[in-house]
Amino acid sequence: MKVGMLMVFQNFKDQITDTEAYQRDMHIADLAEPLGFDVLGAVEHHFNSYAMAPDGMQFLSYMAGRTKTIELMTGAVILPWWDSPLRVTEKMILLDHLCQGRALFGIGHGLARREYDVFGVDMGEARERFDESAEIIIQGLESGVVEADGKFYKQPRTEVRPGPFASFQDRLYSVAMSSHSVPKVAAMGAVMMCFAQKPWEEMTDHFGTYRDLYKEHHNRPAPPPICVDFLCCDESGDRAQELAREHMANYYVTVMEHYEMASNVFDNVKGYDDYATGAEVLRETGMEAAGKAFVDVNTWGTP
Numbered sequence: 001m002k003v004g005m006l007m008v009f010q011n012f013k014d015q016i017t018d019t020e021a022y023q024r025d026m027h028i029a030d031l032a033e034p035l036g037f038d039v040l041g042a043v044e045h046h047f048n049s050y051a052m053a054p055d056g057m058q059f060l061s062y063m064a065g066r067t068k069t070i071e072l073m074t075g076a077v078i079l080p081w082w083d084s085p086l087r088v089t090e091k092m093i094l095l096d097h098l099c100q101g102r103a104l105f106g107i108g109h110g111l112a113r114r115e116y117d118v119f120g121v122d123m124g125e126a127r128e129r130f131d132e133s134a135e136i137i138i139q140g141l142e143s144g145v146v147e148a149d150g151k152f153y154k155q156p157r158t159e160v161r162p163g164p165f166a167s168f169q170d171r172l173y174s175v176a177m178s179s180h181s182v183p184k185v186a187a188m189g190a191v192m193m194c195f196a197q198k199p200w201e202e203m204t205d206h207f208g209t210y211r212d213l214y215k216e217h218h219n220r221p222a223p224p225p226i227c228v229d230f231l232c233c234d235e236s237g238d239r240a241q242e243l244a245r246e247h248m249a250n251y252y253v254t255v256m257e258h259y260e261m262a263s264n265v266f267d268n269v270k271g272y273d274d275y276a277t278g279a280e281v282l283r284e285t286g287m288e289a290a291g292k293a294f295v296d297v298n299t300w301g302t303p
Contacts, residue, residue: 004039005032006075006228007059011049012250018052029063033070039104040067041075046115050258057091064099072099075228076108076175076193079137080129081119085148086155088133089140096165105141105168106193107134108175111275112258113265127180127271128152134174134188141168173226178274182206186213186222196229196297232300244300252294256287 007029011021032040042059045051053059060072072095082088096103109130110116116123132150140146144163148155174190176182177197185192192210194203207225214222230248234240256262262283266276282290 001224002038002071004041004071004073004226005029005037006041006043007053008043008051009045009053010051010251010254012254014049018049021052030066033067037070039071039073041073041104041106043075044078044081044108045112045258046081047118048114048258050254057088057095060103061095061098064095064102067099067102069102071102071104073104073173074106076106076173078108078110078115079133080110080121080126081115082133084155085133085136085140085153086146086158086160089137089146090160092137092141092168093144093160093162093164096168097162101166103168104171104173106173106175107137107190108193109181109271111272113260114258123272124270125152131184138168138172138188170223176206176210178272179206180271180274182210183213186210187217189214189218191223192225194225194227196227197294199297200227230298232298233303234300235302237302240300240302244295244298248295248298248300249291252291253287256282256290262287 007025009021009025011018029040040060040063042056043051043053044056045053056074056077060074063072074092077088079085079088092103092105107130109126113123116126121129129152132152136146136148136150136153136155140160141164144160145157146155146160147157169189172188172190173193174181174185174188175194176185176192177194182192192207194206210225211222230251232240232244232248234243261279263279264276266272266279269276
């Protein structure tokens with residue numbers, strides 16, 4: 001099993017300056033390797049203090065020069081927000097050269113309407129754009145050549161330089177939080193990435209479907225999934241729980257606000273019906289109960 005650290009770059013309620021928030025989180029990132037973490041990851045989010053992380057590939061390129069052994073993972077590149085699959089291919093190959101093969105390529109669809117709107121991308125096209133872009137980029141990472149003549153992306157045959165440092169097979173990861181995503185992640189041969197959102201035992205069918213489809217497509221067992229949750233550790237168990245109840249719950253509120261999870265924003269949006277159902281449940285249960293449930297599925301305790 002590997003244990004990683006995912007950088008979020010949140011400035012909760014703008015309590016400090018963005019500069020102070022980045023100095024804080026860059027210091028934390030510097031601690032990941034000496035503390036023994038196996039992977040350092042970075043999210044992608046835009047235009048909001050929820051997560052000030054517009055380019056994980058750029059941040060990880062910075063960390064490539066500050067580390068020697070830790071793997072560096074995009075967690076994730078939100079493909080529908082990138083106009084050019086060619087540029088993503090270039091940036092990932094360059095990152096892999098800079099860290100000498102330690103890069104892990106994680107990709108996702110994205111969920112926040114506020115981000116889609118600013119980029120001028122219709123959320124109803126998100127999954128089609130993701131599928132098309134992912135195929136182009138994955139082929140480019142392997143061959144060093146990018147070409148496309150699809151519905152959304154056109155690219156004359158172009159050789160990427162520098163060429164690939166190494167194959168990204170077995171270094172490809174994709175977020176799969178909905179029933180729509182799991183079959184696609186399995187088909188592309190990616191490691192499934194999930195975030196804590198409900199009791200893990202309720203995710204059994206989710207993981208089982210992925211394993212079955214992965215083996216069906218690739219005739220080999222699926223790799224272990226990446227499970228992302230929040231951890232609060234203190235020498236006092238009571239203090240750890242107190243901190244978790246406060247700070248994880250506060251974070252959950254920012255998630256609900258950023259994604260407009262209690263609204264009807266996902267209604268009738270192609271490929272997002274799982275989230276529309278979840279929003280309906282959230283409205284019925286209430287934010288306070290949902291926040292408590294979120295903390296319950298994450299982790300706190302003593303060393």
